[in-house]
Amino acid sequence: MHGLTEDQARLLGRAREVAQEAAAQAATTDRTEQYPWPMVRRMQEAGLMGLTIPRDQGGPGLSYFDAVLVIEELSAACSVCGRIAVESNMGALGAVMAYGTPEQRRIAAGLVLAGDKPAICITEPEAGSAATEMTTRAVRRGDEWVVDGVKHWITGGGVSRLHLIFARAFEDGRDLGIGGFLVVREGERDPPGLVIHRRIPSMGLKGMPEAEIRFEGLVVPDAMVLRPPGGFARGFGRLMDAYNGQRVGAATVALGIAAGAYGHALDYAQRRRQFGRPIAEFQGLGWMLADMSIKLEAARALVWRAARSAGPAGFPDRLAAAQAKVLAADTAIEVTNAALQIWGAAGYSRENPLERMVRDARMFAIAGGTAQVLRTQVAEQILGRKLPQTRDGFLRLEAARLAAD
Ligand SMILES: CC(C)(COP(=O)(O)OP(=O)(O)OC[C@H]1O[C@@H](n2cnc3c(N)ncnc32)[C@H](O)[C@@H]1OP(=O)(O)O)[C@@H](O)C(=O)NCCC(=O)NCCSC(=O)CCS(=O)O
């Protein structure tokens, strides 16, 4: 690939070796719905977990862009492995590395380098896209906080050790805003008050558990509160700054799945013969392959641009991350479906990878901000104005403007 440094080309080579092993077990992971621990160990041995962890915390201190190269490669082979690479490089980890105390950073880095994929707990049954309407509460009690609430669709629930829990913080009855609370599960034992209530059956990415997690009087020491600059009052926004990294990661998994499916389609179209000639010679399929390649290159360009928008200690740009995720998610759905079509009945068979890739691709227009919500975020950024989504949102904005005049 052009534009890569020698180090990046070497890193990509390492990722390709692991991806070959990942490809060999992807169908089993899908069928058994088991978290692929052997692949986690393989990724860990190859140094692909915690690529973005700074050197002062024992990591290689690589960039989001470096991580994106690895994530695409793994995702083309095994989407679950790709998602593990996302959360072991971005999201909760990025937030802790940027905002954490030295002790919090030490704990997070140690866990990830030892093979943990942290979990990020934002979504609630009644607060999905409207994440700021979350009702999980953290109430201050001296030197600790008591957390109560329910989160669902938490990726890695039941296997992850480090949890970053978004909750509304209260002190002396006052609502301080939304903050991050760090909790570590020790092996298979859950801390008292953290209940992995149930695994949610999903359409794709079946080797990755999605869980409903309940917090029932979960005690978090004040030392495990993640405090971004601006404190709780600005907490949600600053945590979302970090989350833009994970949006780029999710976009990359979508891109990787699409690239993998495209590779299968290109290969099959040249191998499969009908009417005495390779099916690739039929113009209908040639144009499908052409469109797939164009969409892939466009999605890759946006993903790379978003990954590269991150400064040395910063996160990817919010607009670039949203644009990349919207395009990559749509591309993954379109390209995997087209690839399945090119394979005909063989594509529809569970004996081949494409039906799995179609299922795996579907989540990215939903998770991490839906295709609709992210389009609104893009519109807000290009228009340079807030577009409130609640019924009284514009009235409130106007009232605030009048009060400021
Ligand atoms: C942001 C939303 C939840 C909309 O809610 P609101 O309208 O109440 O919020 P806003 O006023 O727009 O924002 C509040 C605050 O946050 C800042 N903000 C919001 N988004 C970002 C961002 N991407 N980057 C930086 N800052 C951001 C905003 O500027 C405000 O800051 P100030 O208070 O002004 O300082 C909604 O639009 C939304 O994003 N919903 C999607 C929720 C989501 O993405 N959930 C992901 C859950 S984790 C997951 O799904 C993992 C899946 S995976 O594939 O890994």
Ligand SMILES: Cc1cc2nc3c(=O)[nH]c(=O)nc-3n(C[C@H](O)[C@H](O)[C@H](O)COP(=O)(O)OP(=O)(O)OC[C@H]3O[C@@H](n4cnc5c(N)ncnc54)[C@H](O)[C@@H]3O)c2cc1C
């Ligand atoms: C596989 C998977 C993994 C996930 N992992 C995590 C995780 O690790 N941690 C976590 O916290 N969450 C996770 N989520 C949850 C995910 O972030 C939410 O599903 C997502 O934010 C949308 O919320 P919702 O599903 O409640 O949909 P809703 O918000 O109920 O939306 C339903 C529909 O309404 C549309 N809609 C809603 N509001 C608007 C609007 N203002 N304008 C236009 N359309 C709108 C949506 O686009 C969607 O089509 C995961 C979800 C999935 C599927």
